[in-house]
Amino acid sequence: MDIQQIKQQLVRPAVKFSAGGFRPAGTDEESWLGSVFLFRPEENVPTNQAGQPLLPYAQFYLPTLPFNSHLLAGVRVLTVFISNPFPEQFEPMGDNWVIREYGPDDNLVRKALPVEGSFLKPFPLKAQAVLEDYPLWDGGGVPADLEQAIVKLERAGAIQSYYDLVTHTYEHKIGGYPSFCQPGVDPGEGFEFVFQISSDAKINLNVIDSGSLMFWKHVKTGEWALYYDFY
Numbered sequence: 249m250d251i252q253q254i255k256q257q258l259v260r261p262a263v264k265f266s267a268g269g270f271r272p273a274g275t276d277e278e279s280w281l282g283s284v285f286l287f288r289p290e291e292n293v294p295t296n297q298a299g300q301p302l303l304p305y306a307q308f309y310l311p312t313l314p315f316n317s318h319l320l321a322g323v324r325v326l327t328v329f330i331s332n333p334f335p336e337q338f339e340p341m342g343d344n345w346v347i348r349e350y351g352p353d354d355n356l357v358r359k360a361l362p363v364e365g366s367f368l369k370p371f372p373l374k375a376q377a378v379l380e381d382y383p384l385w386d387g388g389g390v391p392a393d394l395e396q397a398i399v400k401l402e403r404a405g406a407i408q409s410y411y412d413l414v415t416h417t418y419e420h421k422i423g424g425y426p427s428f429c430q431p432g433v434d435p436g437e438g439f440e441f442v443f444q445i446s447s448d449a450k451i452n453l454n455v456i457d458s459g460s461l462m463f464w465k466h467v468k469t470g471e472w473a474l475y476y477d478f479y
Contacts, residue, residue: 258382
């Protein structure tokens, strides 16, 4: 197996997001970090069992993005709320973290619902297509047979390192591969990686120690899974 064959089997597209640097348009068709303002008329900020509101982490408007995950087909707006402190890794969604998905026919209204004690600074997001995103080497998603093929290329002197072949997007993104800081984990059969929110000084987010919040969705049940790690 040659280098191009390996890359073709591994490559995935993604959308990379950068916070701020431009004046927001003030429309509903923008993506944000640190702010959620679209809700169904009867909805408010979700709370945990103790009645404490979760923090608004993200609002993604999907139709205008240059790429979208197939697991978000039919979703117009996706919003993310997470507790402070963070939930346990792989804790089921519902109490300490919530993702809301809205379709094209959902009636959404703008609401200003500030959460007391939120440390996140709201910024609109600029989306950029990433045509080639590749998994990290240590448990990041390289299948065993391709690992062996890459090791053979290294031993033969065709390449010095796996990272001579590939690039990886560590920023906020939809699609591509998760940005593990530690050896990667598998959330279970049927789950596919969908998006991540990474540590970002501009929005005042530090995931423990420069880590990322990573989200998977089950291809059949639609169940979400949350994991994070750090350096």
